[in-house]
Amino acid sequence: MIREWTSDRFGERYRTMRLNSGFEISHYYKPFSLQAAFLSVDFGSLHREYTKTTGEVMGHPMGSAHFLEHKLFERATEDINLKMAKLGVSVNAYTSYDRTCFYFFGSSCFEEALTLLLELPVFPEFTEQGVEREKTVIAREIELYEDDVDTLAYRGAIEALYPGHPISEEILGTADSIEEITAASLREIMRDCYTPSRMQLLLIGEFDKGVLEKIADALPAAYHEKREDVRETSHEVTGTSMNQIRTFSETPLPGFMYLQKLPLISEGKERTMHHLQWEIILESLTGSASTLYTHEYAKGTILSLNSYTVDYPDVSFLCIHGEGREPEAFFDSLQRELLKLESAMIDPADFLSIRKRRIGERLRSFDQYAEISFRFFDQRRTGLSLFEEADLLFQLPEQTIYLPKGDWVYSVVSKEYK
Incomplete structure (x- = not known):
């Protein structure tokens, strides 16, 4: 067939x-x-x-x-x-x-x-x-x-x-x-x-x-x-074992990683729609034009900042990571901004601007063979065709969801204090 x-x-x-x-x-x-x-x-x-x-x-x-x-x-x-x-x-x-x-x-x-x-x-x-x-x-x-x-x-x-x-x-x-x-x-x-x-x-x-x-x-x-x-095998998802972790390494610049669990949504289209919206919200929080990034970069606490979401059948989480001289000070600022996003929507103009840019990225990805293959094989997991998933970007409302609460972990890698 x-x-x-x-x-x-x-x-x-x-x-x-x-x-x-x-x-x-x-x-x-x-x-x-x-x-x-x-x-x-x-x-x-x-x-x-x-x-x-x-x-x-x-x-x-x-x-x-x-x-x-x-x-x-x-x-x-x-x-x-x-x-x-x-x-x-x-x-x-x-x-x-x-x-x-x-x-x-x-x-x-x-x-x-x-x-x-x-x-x-x-x-x-x-x-x-x-x-x-x-x-x-x-x-x-x-x-x-x-x-x-x-x-x-x-x-x-x-x-x-x-x-x-x-x-x-x-x-x-x-x-x-x-x-x-x-x-x-x-x-x-x-x-x-x-x-x-x-x-x-x-x-x-x-x-x-x-x-x-x-x-x-x-x-x-x-x-x-x-x-x-x-x-x-289905694996039981338990609670978080600890919230803050420090690993020591001879790195010239500390690195940090913030992970937070996201809700598991059963239906493929709705689940994909939520992740597309969450990624736009994350970019409004961590993008190069965001208030968090520009303020923390100007203060010298961070030098880089990125974010994305990860989604598999029984695990779903967001990731915010980067490098900077003062990861603890950055974490304080990050927590304040995340708290705001639990109850307030991002600026509609920001949402539309980020969505427009992501649509442009998706259009360009159709000429990238590796990117086509990644998304093509993801169909097994989402249940959506390659084009159905891309079409959802055009269907996203300005914003109908908030960034949800969830178990979180903040991990820092730095030199050991003497």
Whole structure:
């Protein structure tokens, strides 16, 4: 079955074919010579615990999703990166909380490159020896983040805001957790979670109209197999373990991270609408033209300030972070401004100005392949099509909601006081 989505407002379109196995192939049309393919698997760091159809509860070491992403590039013969480079394409991958994605960009030899990409998650060639070697590589990658101020501030805050929840775990894992990973445990994840119904292939660029049917016919047999899916584990969200945290590091400039829980709203459209509004409210609070930023910057308490919201099925929170010489003084000012937003709406002119700018950003994003793919795969979570979600920006009222109260954590990273 093939469905087509078009947007007269944005002048964009894409088509999706869903196979009987549940595997989906989509073509997002762009009239450019550059072509790209993104193969996404619904298995990220949040999914290391799940229940099989037999009722057996499975748990894998922290960092398994990211480790598996690395090992799927291992080949017994020629390195996959070298093969792709010879074809004139650039290949890469990433692991997030809710997915692992393999992708490439290029303007030549697309079919050959796509064949190699599609083989990665269904024809693994990694060995136990290769897994042991990879532990050293990933341990070094973990070390690179140990002194990163933003990472330390976020880690301290998220662990306190959601204690015991997998959202508070490191996507890369820890030096100890990756030691527990084996070739057998990675293959078990592939059998259980790398199933066709949890996978999507997105093509972006200019292709023949029959490209979906052509690719479906040429797919490895594994993509056509209808397999039982696992049930993801629901995690209890408990109260915040503490409100203020300080981590010591030899950083020349302190960093800070403020996290606050947001309400969980069940309906996809309403939930997305609320987050779009909350992000506009946050920008009015923390943007470069905001009263908070301009006053605190002028006083020298902060040098940078940013904000965003995060939303997954059972966790939702806002984040305000930055760097500055006096994070405690800034926090006092931040609390006063947040208190105002709990009972007062922002200036309508500010709301309309920020919304207009965000609409412009969204329009520009339709020419950015990576941005298209991120939002495209987010459809799994929101239940809204790519264009339905973008259309909501035009439908936002000036403001009908406030910034809600919620559990919060303020994390600071600085040098240790002598």
